[in-house]
Amino acid sequence: MKNIQDMRIRFVGAGNMAASLIGGLINKGLTSSQMTASDPQKNQRDYIEQQFQVQTFDDNNAHFGMPDVVVVAVKPQIMKVVLNDVAANLKAVNPLVISVAAGITTEQIVNWTHTNHGVIRTMPNTPALIGQGAIGMYANNQVTQAQKYQTEQIMDAVGTSIWVDQEQQIDAVTALSGSGPAYFFMFMECLQEAAESIGLSSEQAALLTKKTAVGASLLAERSPESLMRLKDRVTSPNGTTYAALQTFEQNNMKEIVDRAVHAAFTRSIELSRVHD
């Protein structure tokens, strides 16, 4: 089985997500010569070449070589065109195809490349751009155990990844971790504004909001205790936290969050039908 250190990877689309993956993989010890990338944007190609010394091309088929893995990192609406463009090379080389495009199914990828090869669909989130992503992954039946392991190694270069057994669960991942950073940003925005209304400057409120979010997240990740227990530890009977949490409960916070996550889930299912 090929270890990630011996693999050749081609990136089709060299925007934010590809750049994060390339940077993460170089941090993990891959050499620049193991990777190539293609993108029509000159500034993106220049960035990848200068930052990571990875060779880039404006044509998706130029110097395609014999990659073990092709990571397709373009916007969902152009996936069909891009996969049609590289279909002949994919057919000739038969690499593992990893997609990071939201809402594009493995079946669509197989259809658009006119082959029946291994395809992995992933759902990263924006913290992947700083190596802190939460990533859901689904593999079709053609993917081998070795390829699944290689994919874990690639995606773990930008965060923490988990497998789902059914493709529909990617819609649930989208509703949780895909969209999730925005839920936290919105809550932080509300918190900051509320703090300003009770006397803090916007700089003070912004700093304390961000540090509280980071501190609470790290504590939740590192502590063996449940979220409920951690919450209880901050909450003394009839104290300040208790007063705030009572307000959340009286206003059905749980129901609001549940409705929001279901709305994202439904929309994710709808969007994956749009690209057919």
Ligand SMILES: NC(=O)c1ccc[n+]([C@@H]2O[C@H](COP(=O)([O-])OP(=O)(O)OC[C@H]3O[C@@H](n4cnc5c(N)ncnc54)[C@H](OP(=O)(O)O)[C@@H]3O)[C@@H](O)[C@H]2O)c1
């Ligand atoms: N960023 C994230 O955190 C995140 C999270 C979850 C999922 N994703 C998924 O990751 C994918 C890429 O997102 P991104 O944020 O990296 O987008 P991005 O920064 O816009 O990168 C996509 C790149 O592909 C280029 N491109 C356009 N047409 C192409 C073609 N025919 N062949 C090759 N490359 C082409 C784009 O150039 P132009 O600018 O000229 O179009 C752009 O440089 C999307 O499908 C998105 O759903 C991203």
